[in-house]
Amino acid sequence: MEGAHSSEVDAQAAVEIAEIAGAMLVELRARGGSAEQLKAAGDSSSHELIMTELQRRFPADAVLSEEGADDLVRLGCSRVWIVDPLDGTREFSEPPRVDWAVHVALVVDGELTAGAVALPARGLTLGTATPSPRRATHDGPPRLVVSRTRPTAHAAFLAERMHAELVPMGSAGAKAMAVVLGEADVYAHSGGQYEWDSAAPVAVAAAAGLHVSRLDGSPLRYNQANPWLPDLLICRPDLAAEVIALCREVESTAGK
Numbered sequence: 577m578e579g580a581h582s583s584e585v586d587a588q589a590a591v592e593i594a595e596i597a598g599a600m601l602v603e604l605r606a607r608g609g610s611a612e613q614l615k616a617a618g619d620s621s622s623h624e625l626i627m628t629e630l631q632r633r634f635p636a637d638a639v640l641s642e643e644g645a646d647d648l649v650r651l652g653c654s655r656v657w658i659v660d661p662l663d664g665t666r667e668f669s670e671p672p673r674v675d676w677a678v679h680v681a682l683v684v685d686g687e688l689t690a691g692a693v694a695l696p697a698r699g700l701t702l703g704t705a706t707p708s709p710r711r712a713t714h715d716g717p718p719r720l721v722v723s724r725t726r727p728t729a730h731a732a733f734l735a736e737r738m739h740a741e742l743v744p745m746g747s748a749g750a751k752a753m754a755v756v757l758g759e760a761d762v763y764a765h766s767g768g769q770y771e772w773d774s775a776a777p778v779a780v781a782a783a784a785g786l787h788v789s790r791l792d793g794s795p796l797r798y799n800q801a802n803p804w805l806p807d808l809l810i811c812r813p814d815l816a817a818e819v820i821a822l823c824r825e826v827e828s829t830a831g832k
Contacts, residue, residue, distance in 0.1 A: 664747025691779025718831030
């Protein structure tokens with residue numbers, strides 16, 4: 577029971593920290609400023625707040641943050657928090673856009689065990705503490721979330737072959753949570769990301785019963801020496817086999 581209690585504490589802490597950071601960012605954004613001022617202040621302020629909270633609550637744990645120096649001591653640590661203090665900095669700097677997020681996740685011995693994604697501009701926080709229920713299957717064509725500025729070749733291929741509707745959106749967290757919330761069906765990203773871009777979204781999506789993997793169906797690995805992840809798939813379980821097969825077809829075609 578001690579382990580279960582610890583897991584519950586971790587999951588609740590992820591939610592609380594993401595919410596605290598999100599509330600601070602909403603307040604900071606409301607004060608106004610140029611896009612560059614908002615970007616800089618949002619990234620640094622949220623990073624400092626999250627680091628302070630994690631140090632206070634879990635002083636022995638390691639942290640990998642987008643805005644912090646990567647201390648490779650984390651590779652020898654059992655517990656590592658992986659955070660993106662402000663995912664979707666560009667969208668944050670463009671009020672009233674809501675497609676930005678705060679990510680807080682925990683990896684224990686290489687496995688994601690807790691996570692939370694705050695969507696502060698929407699007043700929502702989704703976490704592993706209270707997983708979102710699976711949504712009813714969408715009756716229309718699959719809805720595929722894509723980057724509003726850099727849609728990938730994989731996305732275009734999937735949209736054509738699946739007769740999918742493209743849903744442009746900002747941050748990785750916002751895209752992943754759109755699938756969790758039932759507002760989209762597939763998030764297939766081939767442009768490469770860092771661990772902090774997907775750790776919390778993957779934890780939340782998996783807890784909600786969604787399929788999570790690399791585009792070829794292989795498992796996602798976290799707290800690696802190189803935190804770069806080439807691709808990511810979060811989707812409804814009933815669509816996973818089709819999406820993976822199509823992504824493999826793209827790779828096979830590109831290799832010829």
